[in-house]
Amino acid sequence: MIELRGSFAPVVMNCGQALFSAGIPKIETSGIPAKTGTAAHEALAMWVNGERNIDTEAIALHYGVDPKEVKILLGLGVKLWEGVLARDHGHGGKVNTEQRLEVMIGDIARLTGTADVLSVKVVPNGVTVAYVDDWKTGRLFKSYREQLGLYALIVWYKLGLQSGDKVQVRTVWVREAGSSADAIETEIFTERDIADYASKIHKYAQAAIAGKSADVPYSPGEHCMSCPRLGTCEAHSLSARKMLTTIGWKGTFKEVDMKATVEAIAKSGRLNEALQAAKDVGKIADNFISEVKTYVRVNGPVPIADKPGKALAMCDKSRTTVDTLEAWPVLKEHFDAEQMASVVTVSLTKVKEEAGAIASHGEKGKAAMSIVEQLDNAGALRKFMYQEMRAVNYDPPKPSDIF
Numbered sequence: 001m002i003e004l005r006g007s008f009a010p011v012v013m014n015c016g017q018a019l020f021s022a023g024i025p026k027i028e029t030s031g032i033p034a035k036t037g038t039a040a041h042e043a044l045a046m047w048v049n050g051e052r053n054i055d056t057e058a059i060a061l062h063y064g065v066d067p068k069e070v071k072i073l074l075g076l077g078v079k080l081w082e083g084v085l086a087r088d089h090g091h092g093g094k095v096n097t098e099q100r101l102e103v104m105i106g107d108i109a110r111l112t113g114t115a116d117v118l119s120v121k122v123v124p125n126g127v128t129v130a131y132v133d134d135w136k137t138g139r140l141f142k143s144y145r146e147q148l149g150l151y152a153l154i155v156w157y158k159l160g161l162q163s164g165d166k167v168q169v170r171t172v173w174v175r176e177a178g179s180s181a182d183a184i185e186t187e188i189f190t191e192r193d194i195a196d197y198a199s200k201i202h203k204y205a206q207a208a209i210a211g212k213s214a215d216v217p218y219s220p221g222e223h224c225m226s227c228p229r230l231g232t233c234e235a236h237s238l239s240a241r242k243m244l245t246t247i248g249w250k251g252t253f254k255e256v257d258m259k260a261t262v263e264a265i266a267k268s269g270r271l272n273e274a275l276q277a278a279k280d281v282g283k284i285a286d287n288f289i290s291e292v293k294t295y296v297r298v299n300g301p302v303p304i305a306d307k308p309g310k311a312l313a314m315c316d317k318s319r320t321t322v323d324t325l326e327a328w329p330v331l332k333e334h335f336d337a338e339q340m341a342s343v344v345t346v347s348l349t350k351v352k353e354e355a356g357a358i359a360s361h362g363e364k365g366k367a368a369m370s371i372v373e374q375l376d377n378a379g380a381l382r383k384f385m386y387q388e389m390r391a392v393n394y395d396p397p398k399p400s401d402i403f
């Protein structure tokens with residue numbers, strides 16, 4: 001039998017060959033970002049359940065993470081919950097939090113996941129709509145439709161939904177609460193979507209159990225970065241080699257005239273493709289470096305063959321950071337306002353977050369806007385223009401526009 005967790009779904013749904021790995025990767029739960037996320041989820045679940053005196057300090061202490069960050073994440077999540085999310089769950093029914101979900105597809109695949117917020121509404125024409133929200137407290141910003149599809153599928157089977165019913169799943173990027181348009185990605189799944197997901201999973205699971213690798217196509221892409229087969233997968237390394245060739249690699253980058261390469265690729269109309277290839281190569285390199293560090297950390301010093309007596313090793317280093325709150329009185333004693341300004345950096349995002357977090361319920365957005373206005377009136381805000389590169393809609397000029 002195949003076990004498939006929601007967190008692994010984006011990889012498997014993009015490339016069924018990922019199921020042919022020796023093991024499904026574990027979710028990272030020991031690092032500070034993961035623990036902070038768990039603490040924030042716990043606090044948000046309490047809020048959704050009606051608790052208003054949430055001791056974020058105690059929760060943070062329990063998980064060994066920064067209480068300020070948990071408080072800020074709760075404040076941001078609450079802003080999204082009260083401003084947008086709660087409305088869809090406000091139909092008088094029970095709102096479930098941290099709901100463990102599990103279903104079987106046939107008797108060959110067990111699907112599991114946790115719905116952070118789940119409620120069900122039956123609309124007057126008898127259609128059932130299940131609402132699922134998934135808090136994301138990380139800084140990543142990418143579409144999780146495949147993962148959400150798996151949640152939708154589990155909810156569909158679990159609730160025994162029928163033709164015409166729907167599952168609405170929203171990814172909620174808590175840190176982006178400043179703009180609910182950016183912070184909430186909504187996906188609606190119907191019977192047809194669910195059937196597609198189920199048949200795909202069934203097909204992959206059947207092939208994986210029977211060891212029929214040839215029945216499942218390889219589909220390399222960004223999702224490879226989370227695949228346990230990365231590093232040994234031929235399809236992925238072939239695609240990586242193709243990417244390198246696209247950006248002009250011929251064994252070494254030393255001989256490549258980058259300016260001429262960019263000009264030539266731009267003329268061929270494949271600059272965006274080459275740019276993605278360069279980004280992917282960068283990601284592969286980052287991943288490789290991180291794996292090397294893990295290897296050296298776990299196995300100890302690794303001798304360098306062409307440098308006798310030398311080895312790669314992880315060495316302790318120390319870095320000192322300054323606690324602004326503790327440092328403040330000391331700095332004030334020595335520096336005037338101008339000098340203070342040159343050593344302290346103020347983040348507008350953090351100012352807004354803090355103003356929102358300390359304001360009373362329903363006043364958070366107003367408090368954040370008010371402090372920004374006051375800063376602006378005091379001449380404290382400096383606006384500057386910058387450029388970012390991205391794909392945009394484009395109508396090429398017609399010859400008649402040019403001549």
Ligand code: SF4
Binds near residue numbers: 015223227229231
């Ligand atoms: S590394 Fe990429 S292409 Fe290879 S099995 Fe994994 S997801 Fe598929």
